[in-house]
Amino acid sequence: MDFSFLPSDEIRDMINSAEDELARRQTQDAFNAELAMLQQKYRDALGIEPMDWQVWEEPDNALDAPGLDDKVEHNEKFYRSLRPCNLAVPGASGYRQVSRQGVPIVWIEPTEERDGYAKGERAIRGGVTYESLCDKNMNMPTPDSPFWEQVEESDE
Incomplete structure (x- = not known):
């Protein structure tokens, strides 16, 4: 990026804002890791035992809620929890719709950064299967995307 046209005070403000946001994200990641450990x-x-394709029921408390990577069924669809102590209803933020057979499904736009696709996670878009090249990937998979790699054609 070319910042040569910006005044120094605006660059400092941008740096401070970026550092604040990075600190917030690091705090959230550390909190989620600690929460996952406590739930375990x-x-x-x-x-x-971890939830493995159980029918989702509204939990009584956060510790009994689906945990990170637990798999549940809700409204005849399958979901993987993207966070520990997940009190959200599957289909909302905090879950990724998945195939029970482990094959990629059609790409669904994440609603927030923490729902972004993980590095190595696969999704289908336009009949092509893509693999995410980074964590928290919210970008749409396209052939020229620096965030996704085309891995195979799909029947979808």
Whole structure:
């Protein structure tokens, strides 16, 4: 990016804003990691197994909610939880619709950054299967995208 046309005070403001946002994201990531660890300790103490294609039921509390990577069924669709202690209803933010067979499904635009596609996650768009090249990928897969790599043709 060319910043030569900007006054120094605006560049400093941009740097400060970027540093603040980066700190906020790092705090959120650290919090989510700690929350996932606490939920796992809770499950271990009670002998609760990860959810593996169970029908979603509204949880009584956050620790009993789907955890990170738990898989649930809701309204005849399958979802993977993208966060620990997920109190959201599957189909909303915090879940990725998935195929029970493990094959990619049609790309669905993430509603927020933390719902973005993870590095290595696959999605189909326009009959082509793409693989995400970065974490928290909210970009639409296209043949010329620097964020996605075309991996194969699809029957979708």
